[in-house]
Amino acid sequence: MSTRTSSLALTLLVAGCGADPASQPAAQAGETVACAPVGEALLPVCTLERGKDGLLVPHHPDGGFRRLRIEANTITAADGAELATTSAVGRATEVTIGGMRYRLADKGATAGQ
Numbered sequence: 277m278s279t280r281t282s283s284l285a286l287t288l289l290v291a292g293c294g295a296d297p298a299s300q301p302a303a304q305a306g307e308t309v310a311c312a313p314v315g316e317a318l319l320p321v322c323t324l325e326r327g328k329d330g331l332l333v334p335h336h337p338d339g340g341f342r343r344l345r346i347e348a349n350t351i352t353a354a355d356g357a358e359l360a361t362t363s364a365v366g367r368a369t370e371v372t373i374g375g376m377r378y379r380l381a382d383k384g385a386t387a388g389q
Contacts, residue, residue, distance in 0.1 A: 308320050311376060312376070322334050342373060344360060368380060368381060
């Protein structure tokens with residue numbers, strides 16, 4: 277590849293790194309869920325990994341993630357000291373934790389610690 281082509285490819289790659297993650301679909305495989313920082317509009321840009329033993333891992337487009345657990349119809353933080361709160365929104369459950377909100381398909385879960 278010529279130097280000119282290499283420079284163009286590098287420029288395009290670097291330009292893509294600064295793109296707004298909300299404008300891009302979630303990259304991980306899994307169920308797409310709406311998410312956003314508290315106070316912002318929810319967008320379907322996060323993916324949800326459902327693991328064994330009720331573990332839920334919502335992945336953010338920027339690479340961040342949270343670990344949640346469903347036990348006896350209660351959603352709690354699977355790690356850390358932050359409290360997960362939930363509310364019913366139509367046929368979904370909205371989970372708020374650590375400044376982020378996630379809208380999950382309703383499984384009848386309630387808030388926990």
